[in-house]
Amino acid sequence: MINSKLGAYKHNNYYLPITIKDISNPYCVYLPHIHNNKIKQYIFIHENNIAIYLYNHYNTNINVLNNTSKNLTTKIYNFIRWLKTFNNINISNWEVIMYKLYKSNLLK
Numbered sequence: 001m002i003n004s005k006l007g008a009y010k011h012n013n014y015y016l017p018i019t020i021k022d023i024s025n026p027y028c029v030y031l032p033h034i035h036n037n038k039i040k041q042y043i044f045i046h047e048n049n050i051a052i053y054l055y056n057h058y059n060t061n062i063n064v065l066n067n068t069s070k071n072l073t074t075k076i077y078n079f080i081r082w083l084k085t086f087n088n089i090n091i092s093n094w095e096v097i098m099y100k101l102y103k104s105n106l107l108k
Contacts, residue, residue: 007057009050011043018054025090026051026097048106051097055079055107076102 006023008015009031016031023029029050030042058079076098083089101107 006054007061009045009053011045014043016043018050020086020089023050023054024088026093047097048101051094051101052106055098055101058082072102072107076107 004020006018006020008017010016011031011033014033016033018031022031026047029045029047031045032039033041033043055076059075062082063075063078080091080095080098083094084091098107
């Protein structure tokens with residue numbers, strides 16, 4: 001489960017795979033840019049960007065059938081609940097990021 005691919009993040013025309021292991025702490029997400037089966041460099045992804053990406057990914061791909069709620073706080077709560085299903089995820093950091101994004105009106 002630790003290497004389960006959640007999607008890919010586009011950065012400078014490169015698609016960087018995102019695994020569960022990569023998102024354990026939203027403050028230090030470094031995705032490997034692999035070229036010819038070698039890691040060329042690690043790309044830092046800002047916590048706001050990774051949180052918004054995963055939140056949107058969850059609501060459009062994973063929670064499609066249950067995503068009938070128009071209430072934003074319910075959507076955020078369900079997203080955090082989904083993150084809790086993974087091992088070694090720093091939930092308190094994710095909660096802080098999601099609260100900050102909610103207060104900044106950056107989530108839909």
